[in-house]
Amino acid sequence: MRVAIAEDLFLLRDGLTRLLQAHGIEVTAAVESGEELLQALRADRPDVAVVDVRLPPSFTDEGLRAALTARQELPGLPVLVLSQYVEQLYARELLADGSGGVGYLLKDRVLDGTQFIDAVHRVAAGGTAMDPEVIGRLLTHNAAAGPVATLTPREREVLALMAEGRSNAAIAQQLVITERAVAKHTASIFVRLDLQPSDDDNRRVLAVLAFLNQDA
Amino acid sequence: MNPTPGSERGRAVAVPLVVPADTPGGWLARSLLAPFRLTYLLALTFAGLVALAGGPLLLAHHLMDRTHNSPSDHLHVYFGLLVTMVPCLVWGLSWASGGRGRAAGAVLTLPGLMSLASALLYHGDTPGGNHGLVLFAPFMVVVGVFGARWVASEQRRVVGRWSGTPVRDPYRRLPDSGSQPRWVRSRAAALGWVTDPALWRDVAWALVSGVVMVLGLGLLVLSPWLFDQLGPNGEFAKPAVLYGLALMMSPALVLWGAPVVLDLHARAAHALLGPSRQGELVARVQHLSETRAETIDHNAAELRRIERDLHDGAQARLVALGMALNAAEQLFETDPGAARALVTEAKVTSAKALVELRDLVRGIHPPVLADRGLVDAVQALALDLPLQVQVSGELDARPPQAVESAAYFAVNELLANTVKHAQARRAWIEIGHTDAGPNENVLRIVVADDGRGEADPTRGSGLRGIERRLASFDGVLAVSSPVGGPTIASLEIPCASPSPKTSSSSATA
Numbered sequence: 204m205r206v207a208i209a210e211d212l213f214l215l216r217d218g219l220t221r222l223l224q225a226h227g228i229e230v231t232a233a234v235e236s237g238e239e240l241l242q243a244l245r246a247d248r249p250d251v252a253v254v255d256v257r258l259p260p261s262f263t264d265e266g267l268r269a270a271l272t273a274r275q276e277l278p279g280l281p282v283l284v285l286s287q288y289v290e291q292l293y294a295r296e297l298l299a300d301g302s303g304g305v306g307y308l309l310k311d312r313v314l315d316g317t318q319f320i321d322a323v324h325r326v327a328a329g330g331t332a333m334d335p336e337v338i339g340r341l342l343t344h345n346a347a348a349g350p351v352a353t354l355t356p357r358e359r360e361v362l363a364l365m366a367e368g369r370s371n372a373a374i375a376q377q378l379v380i381t382e383r384a385v386a387k388h389t390a391s392i393f394v395r396l397d398l399q400p401s402d403d404d405n406r407r408v409l410a411v412l413a414f415l416n417q418d419a
Numbered sequence: 420m421n422p423t424p425g426s427e428r429g430r431a432v433a434v435p436l437v438v439p440a441d442t443p444g445g446w447l448a449r450s451l452l453a454p455f456r457l458t459y460l461l462a463l464t465f466a467g468l469v470a471l472a473g474g475p476l477l478l479a480h481h482l483m484d485r486t487h488n489s490p491s492d493h494l495h496v497y498f499g500l501l502v503t504m505v506p507c508l509v510w511g512l513s514w515a516s517g518g519r520g521r522a523a524g525a526v527l528t529l530p531g532l533m534s535l536a537s538a539l540l541y542h543g544d545t546p547g548g549n550h551g552l553v554l555f556a557p558f559m560v561v562v563g564v565f566g567a568r569w570v571a572s573e574q575r576r577v578v579g580r581w582s583g584t585p586v587r588d589p590y591r592r593l594p595d596s597g598s599q600p601r602w603v604r605s606r607a608a609a610l611g612w613v614t615d616p617a618l619w620r621d622v623a624w625a626l627v628s629g630v631v632m633v634l635g636l637g638l639l640v641l642s643p644w645l646f647d648q649l650g651p652n653g654e655f656a657k658p659a660v661l662y663g664l665a666l667m668m669s670p671a672l673v674l675w676g677a678p679v680v681l682d683l684h685a686r687a688a689h690a691l692l693g694p695s696r697q698g699e700l701v702a703r704v705q706h707l708s709e710t711r712a713e714t715i716d717h718n719a720a721e722l723r724r725i726e727r728d729l730h731d732g733a734q735a736r737l738v739a740l741g742m743a744l745n746a747a748e749q750l751f752e753t754d755p756g757a758a759r760a761l762v763t764e765a766k767v768t769s770a771k772a773l774v775e776l777r778d779l780v781r782g783i784h785p786p787v788l789a790d791r792g793l794v795d796a797v798q799a800l801a802l803d804l805p806l807q808v809q810v811s812g813e814l815d816a817r818p819p820q821a822v823e824s825a826a827y828f829a830v831n832e833l834l835a836n837t838v839k840h841a842q843a844r845r846a847w848i849e850i851g852h853t854d855a856g857p858n859e860n861v862l863r864i865v866v867a868d869d870g871r872g873e874a875d876p877t878r879g880s881g882l883r884g885i886e887r888r889l890a891s892f893d894g895v896l897a898v899s900s901p902v903g904g905p906t907i908a909s910l911e912i913p914c915a916s917p918s919p920k921t922s923s924s925s926a927t928a
Contacts, residue, residue: 288786290799292787292798292802295802309773311773311774314769314770340802340803344802344803347805
């Protein structure tokens with residue numbers, strides 16, 4: 204697998220490169236600004252772009268804007284956005300085209316190497332990797348009223364993990380239950396939220412995120 | 420749903436003597452109203468003059484000891500009747516022009532008018548005789564000063580309503596001395612009230628405008644006689660003919676003249692009844708020093724909070740992290756299992772430190788505000804709340820950073836109140852600019868919810884805090900929150916120079 208990195212802090216850029224290389228991933232470019240990233244992506248399309256939100260020269264949301272532009276120019280390009288903080292607003296913008304292949308994680312998650320590499324693989328395969336904090340706030344926003352309020356605590360846990368982009372197997376492992384139990388919970392959630400069930404993991408996740416992001 | 424129609428609440432209902440300037444056919448209504456308005460002003464001026472001059476006039480009247488058979492005796496009855504009618508007229512017209520409770524102030528002009536009336540009706544016999552007069556006259560002067568102030572306030576009010584440009588209160592604001600005993604405060608208040616130059620300007624206004632009015636009316640009434648005495652009393656211009664003509668034309672004259680007189684009066688009132696330049700400066704300096712002190716206090720408290728949060732939070736965690744790593748280093752050889760546990764613990768600690776630093780940064784300057792500006796920052800804020808919030812509006816240019824930040828934290832506080840107290844299901848936020856003048860640009864934000872209402876700025880410290888912080892930007896917060904809702908909070912902050920979109924200069928992501 205081939206990855207391009209955009210991160211302005213040398214230490215983090217270097218750390219990310221090493222981490223990815225240690226897991227047998229080829230780093231095609233490691234740049235420090237949004238403009239350089241776009242050039243690198245156009246020149247040599249990698250499997251995933253790992254992008255920091257705040258980049259020079261504006262030090263605002265340059266990285267995010269570069270990621271969104273890249274996805275417009277190269278449709279379906281998987282993008283994993285990293286940030287020191289997460290905002291639902293930015294998550295919405297990343298998910299807006301509804302095509303998947305999107306990740307949005309706190310930089311803290313890089314500390315857990317295997318989880319992070321797992322997320323990179325998931326995004327590269329067209330799946331999603333949403334930070335638990337984004338999902339937590341998304342659920343808080345929806346918890347007061349509507350169908351989400353009718354879910355059992357266990358179902359809500361499953362919903363949160365599903366919304367992060369995990370597969371049934373990963374959810375079962377995390378919650379220490381069988382995969383069949385997860386499937387049962389998932390089916391129940393889809394009935395409660397009135398969503399079309401689907402066997403495809405990615406499409407299922409996108410449906411859940413779209414549901415949680417709608418303005419009731 | 421749109422919150423703005425609700426913000427029309429609280430505006431006074433139009434009453435007969437008030438016609439909004441933009442009504443179709445408004446000019447006709449205004450022309451027809453002008454004579455009534457003029458009547459009110461004349462009655463007010465007269466009441467003010469008599470309230471002030473009543474006591475001294477009575478005294479003079481008595482001292483002059485006029486004979487009972489003076490040629491003008493029969494005028495006393497009519498004049499006395501007129502004088503007693505004036506307070507009723509003043510009260511009624513004040514009520515009709517929207518004065519409501521304030522109309523009760525007309526009572527202040529009563530003693531002067533009544534005693535003058537009684538003296539006139541009873542041929543110079545003052546109420547209570549000589550001894551009564553001595554006691555009565557000073558009392559009347561005091562009441563007269565109150566009356567003059569009421570008359571001036573009433574003129575400020577009606578001129579403001581009729582001309583559309585409010586005449587601001589010129590009175591001094593008393594410094595807040597909440598900690599002192601009650602009698603000290605009352606004494607300071609009374610002293611401040613009496614020594615306020617604006618009060619004495621009111622008195623002078625009542626006297627001068629009264630005298631001008633009496634002279635003017637006297638001139639008008641006596642003009643035929645004066646004309647007869649001074650003018651060319653020829654065959655073609657007999658005064659009686661001229662006077663008859665004028666009498667026939669008087670309705671037209673009143674219709675034409677009343678707006679002119681009203682306009683003159685409005686100009687005079689704006690120039691003389693409003694705050695003086697010096698008074699304005701004094702009030703401004705007072706406001707600035709108060710808000711500056713509050714801003715400094717607030718900033719110092721914020722710095723202390725940040726220092727404490729860092730000290731108890733991230734700093735302590737970093738120390739723990741260092742200690743855990745140190746211990747692990749020593750245990751690697753002898754007890755690798757324990758060392759591994761310590762490293763895991765260190766990882767958890769570093770994650771917690773990151774979370775705490777992140778929350779702290781969010782409280783100092785939210786990242787989205789730096790990235791995208793106010794509208795998106797408020798949108799991001801709204802998304803994190805457990806209720807449906809609709810954010811609308813946009814800004815052409817970014818307000819100055821300080822204003823942006825103040826507005827953001829005010830909205831944050833208002834939304835926190837909504838979540839905590841209002842039991843609301845939905846909220847609406849509208850953000851926009853209002854142009855107040857060529858170089859004046861006002862940032863306007865309305866936060867509304869469908870909760871149970873009853874938000875009271877005088878009770879909750881949260882709303883008071885917002886008000887105080889906005890005050891240092893000359894911003895204002897208006898809250899309408901009737902029992903049963905909805906609550907509508909509207910805040911306005913003037914932005915002297917909206918800067919073009921600028922980037923934040925902080926360095927790292």
